[in-house]
Amino acid sequence: MLSSKNMLVAASAAALLCGCATATVSTDAPKAATQAGELALPSVSIDFEKFVLPNGLTLIVHEDHKAPIVAVSVWYHVGSKDEKPGKTGFAHLFEHLMFNGSENYPGEFFAPFEQVGATSMNGTTWLDRTNYFENVPSTAVDLALWMESDRMGHLLGAIDQATLDEQRGVVQNEKRQGENQPYGMVWERLQRASFPEGHPYRWETIGSMEDLNRASLEDVKNWFGEYYGAANTTLVLAGDITPEQARAKVMRYFGDIPAGPPVARREQWVAARTESTRDRMQDRVAQTRIYKSWNVPPFASEDADLLDLAAKVLGGGRTSRLYQRLVVDESLVDNVSVSAEPFELASLFLVTADVKSDADPKRVEAIIDEEMQTFFEQGPSVEELNRAKTSIFAGLVRGAEEIGGFGGKADLLASCQTYTGDPACFETSLDTTRKASPEAVRKAARTWLAQGDYTLTVSPYPSFETVASELDRSAGPPQVDNFPSLGFPALQRAELSNGMQVVLAERHDMPLVEMRLQFDAGYAADASGFGLGTASFTMAMLDEGSEGLQAREIAERFEDLGAQFSADSGLDTSEADLSALRARLPETLALFAEVVRNPAFREDDLERLRGQWLASIAQEKSEPMGLALRNLPPLLYGEGHPYAMPFSGSGTEESITALSADDLRRFHQTWIRPDEATLIVAGDVSMAELKPLLEKSLGDWTAPAQAAPLKSIPDVAAQAKPRVFLMDRPGAQQTVILAGQLAPSSKAENSLQIQTMNSILGGVFTARINMNLREDKHWAYGAYSFMPGALGQRPYLFYAPVQTDKTAPAIKELLGEIRDYIGSKPATEAELDKIKAKDVRSLPGKFETLSAVAGAVQSIVTYDRPDDYIDTIKQRTEAQTLSQIRAAAQQIITPDQLTWLIVGDLSTIEKPVRALKLGDVILLDAEGLPQP
Structure with a gap:
């Protein structure tokens, strides 16, 4: 793993002040473990160059030419922690205001981006930052930079009282919508209880209704002037662009924007606590949920990385200790999770458990305390720790497949630069993860599950200046008149010896393979003599145990392989999905075949999932949208129609309660069969490599003797009246x-x-x-x-x-x-x-990930579309x-x-x-x- 180096390059007054850093875009071969607990994982790094403009704006450029798109990510180092009591919600309110037009573009911010086919476009606000991002065709970078720079440097003149009132109303509706959900008031109470008076994490980012109502035009303009200067901003360009091109463009569009005033930075303040406190509240929810939290060290600290490992071992998935104890062994909860939520000044270590309706919440709390205490005393096993490390590594690799969006490469670089000043800080965290020993993780957990102080230091503020620009903003944003063409893999087809169809979209930019094994089943198959929800329940049971493996063993093996498995149903089809690391494809396929072909449908596994399933139905009934989507389809299609069911596919309490293991076996034998299946594959494998592996794992799967069933989906006449x-x-x-x-x-x-x-x-x-x-x-x-x-x-x-x-x-x-x-x-x-x-124009950005490619191929297969459907969609769209x-x-x-x-x-x-x-x-x- 290469570390990043910062270099200051002297230049003339009009030139760029450059702090350049480079790292290698790679997932290098695994290196040997060097100490107890260190797992042999590849290093992960992202090539970038870093520049600082004379006005203080930080530019980071990552060059990636796999697709003709560029991710534009703008991070302002301001969030709700920078607000003051009585004036909360300003950071989030400004996120909305900045989508509402600027001085030189008075329209909706989304409109020109829709015209050029932007994807992954959004803006978010959190405790420590506000960010905006979009993926655009490489020919539309100037448009994106013009729009982003215009709202950074030319926004205030576009904000009037009417605009403020409009977006204030939108934000308040967003707050109502959030609070209208089950558990929607939890974070407000959790933050207030976790952090003491004076701590900037005591209030929710969205703010209070009263503070939003009090916000004046002068208030919000002062807020913008204080925090949205160039020197408080990180801009990342990632994708089909060179550092030289990026630097020139950013200088042109952003170079004349003032640095802004000095920003007082708060010191880290963990505010660790020494005593237990309790609180309770009531809400319209389906079951009791327990939250337990601790204040722990901030983002990118060594102990935060160690606690992330502890969280995964304790409650990071189905193999975790709390899941096995509370869900599998004692069946007291429907779900339990543990997470380390990282923030800039302090973090939260959070345990969440959904208690079964017939279980005692006190007993659940006691077990959580027991398992935590055991962890403090013994720490994780080497096997548990290695599984957690592999999970973190695989998650980072999958996120870095994308250049932008949430968790993509631009996101990683921007967050590290904003919070630490080092765009490659994630490398240090991954190195800490790789080298972590069971004892180090145990010690961190024992130390931090409770402690802190607050100190403010003032340091000299660097001297910044703007540079002259010849840009005529009155002419409006740059016009984009040419766009990159779509590059979609040609589809390759094959048939296994048992009749299973294989469709491959070959692409080699990341060492991943995505598979979707699709069956002609789905919710509609429930109407062929099965209770509602059988299709979904059967697929969900696949990884709950096979003839040769228990549920925990299946989960452990998938995690050990860095693979992800899921199975589900839709209206017309059922599918088993697999995301595999290329290097582990043979072993992963063997496990995939075992899970899909040979589910055990054991009674104890069935009862455990049945309890979770019934709880999820109760959750649907407690949510307004869940209620609506459960009840509208039967009204639209009428009694007896195969689609007349809850659109979640979950069924009803009566149908799920009556479901037996024999029902699941019968559904699996009837509908989950190789002669009616299509395997969709996208990723880093050729057909010559793939087909022998599939013949070995799936080719000897024989279809049942009886003919495949046919579904009947009759048309429904229109309603005579509303x-x-x-x-x-x-x-x-x-x-x-x-x-x-x-x-x-x-x-x-x-x-x-x-x-x-x-x-x-x-x-x-x-x-x-x-x-x-x-x-x-x-x-x-x-x-x-x-x-x-x-x-x-x-x-x-x-x-x-x-x-x-x-x-x-x-x-x-x-x-x-x-x-x-x-x-x-x-x-x-x-x-x-x-x-x-x-x-x-959005086509080039739609198929960046293998999952998106597989989804497109799946639609071709499902709806009998020609193999060149994606290649011809541009001309068909334009011909409308x-x-x-x-x-x-x-x-x-x-x-x-x-x-x-x-x-x-x-x-x-x-x-x-x-x-x-x-x-x-x-x-x-x-x-x-x-x-x-």
Whole structure:
């Protein structure tokens, strides 16, 4: 592993002051263990160069030409910890304001990025930082830099009272939406209880309603001036760009932005505690959940890395001590997890356990304490520690497959630079992880599960200056008129000796292989003589034990191999997914085959999962959206239809309670069979290498003697008139509005035009519905329309969670948008051009990861699309006409046949909803049954 070196290069006054650092982009071969506990893992490093502009802005460049895209990541070193009591929520409020237009671009920030096909685009705020990021085609870097620099250096003139009020309303709806969820008030209480008076982590990042209401225009402008200067900013460019190109562009767009005033930095303040404290609260939840937390050392410290290992051993997965003790052995909880949550000044070590309804929370707490005490005394075993190390390494490698987004290379470099001044700090953490001994982890856990002080030091602030720029910002952002073409792997097909189909998309940029073994089953197969939820439950049981391995052994082996396994069902298909390290592919495939082919369906494993499953159904029923999606499909499709079930696929309490091991074996034998399976593979392997491995592991899997079953998915006639179903959630701060109807199958000839038609109405951020209910009215955090894929008729859903007192007006606005779209305000040429441009120009960034490639191939297989579907989607998208889009809207949208399902506080909303006279109103109870 190469360490990074900082070098100051003297230059003329007008030139760049450069602190360059380099490291090697690699996952080098494993090195031998050198001391007790050290695991032979490859080193991981990211090649970069670091520059500091004369105005103090830090630029980090990582060159990666695997795809013609560039990740742009801007990190401001300011978060909610920089606020003061009585003025909380400012950092997060400014995140929203910075998406609302700047002095030289007064429109929605997303709009030009949609036009160039940006992906992974977002902004987030947390305790210590605010960041913005997007992936753009390499030809659109100038556009992205212009937009980012304009809102950094030219924002205040665009913020007026109306803008502040609008985004204040959006943020408050986001807060309501979060607090409306089960356990939604926990973090506010947890932070206040964990940190003492005066500590900057005592309040939630989103702030209080009172502070948001009090925020004046002068307040927010002062906040911006204090923290959003160039010297408080890190900019990372990662992808299809050279350091020389990046440096020149960043100088042009950012070089004339002032450094900003000196920022007082808080010292690390762990505030470790010496006594136990207790608190309790009530909420509308399905089961008791226990949180236990400790204040521990901050991000990138050695002990923080050691505690991360401790967390994984104690509760980081199914092989962990607490999971085995509480879930498997004593069946007291449905889920338990342990995590180290890293922050800049201090971190939290957090244990969370969901207690079964018939279990004693005190007993659960006692077991957690027992296991912690045992860990303090004995520490982890070498096997446990090595498994945790492999998990951390594999997670980092998978994250670094992406250049941007959450956990990608730009994210790693920016976070390390912002918090430590060293973009490669993750290398040090990984080295600490690699070398950690059981005794070191035990000692760190014993030391920190409780301690701190607060000190402020003032040091000289460096002298900064701006540089002159010839940029004429009045001309607006740079126009992007050429875009990179899409590069998608050619599909290779093969057939195993048992008839199993194999489709390979070969790509060698990362040492990973992604597999999806897809079966013709899915939720719809439940209708062939099985109870609701059988398909999903059967797939979930695959890794709960095979004929030769117990559940824990399966989990241990996958973790030892650095692999990830999951299995699930959708409406029409069931699948087993595998992500494997290339170097361990033969062993991983053998384990994968054992799990998929030979599930044991043992009674004790079945009962354990059944308890968790029933708890998840109870959770669905406690969530507004969960209630809606459980009850709307049966209303849309009608009794007896294979799709008339909760769209989570979880089934009902009655069907899951009645499920037996013989039912699971029968479903597996009937539907999970090689002659009706397709294995989709993407990644670092050729067909010549792959097929012999598959023949060895899956080729001798024989199909049952009986013929494969056929599913019948009948069409459903449209509703004769609209219907309104109301479900009560007393005290809810928000109302969830769902309106649905049925649309043609995903295999429809005009499915692309249907998708585009929906994008204009409600499928993207700047679509009509969201612009109305979020941006214009600010009654909702987001409002959309969407169509899940299906071989039969798809559900076409309109979704709007709104503040309770705006329920009826929001329904009226939503229905007005729907009616206008097929009436007086049909899709326009400008709207169509916007969506076509967005869809085409985002193609290069859509398939950066192997998971995305495999997903695209899976859609080709599922919906019988040609192998060149992705290669030709650009020309088909561009060829769409306005008449086709308007025809699709007329074909599908029928506002007078909608089924409305509205979940909220009926004491407040029922009368106004009835007054709208949408249709017959029916009250449903929590089980979805009509009330008298």
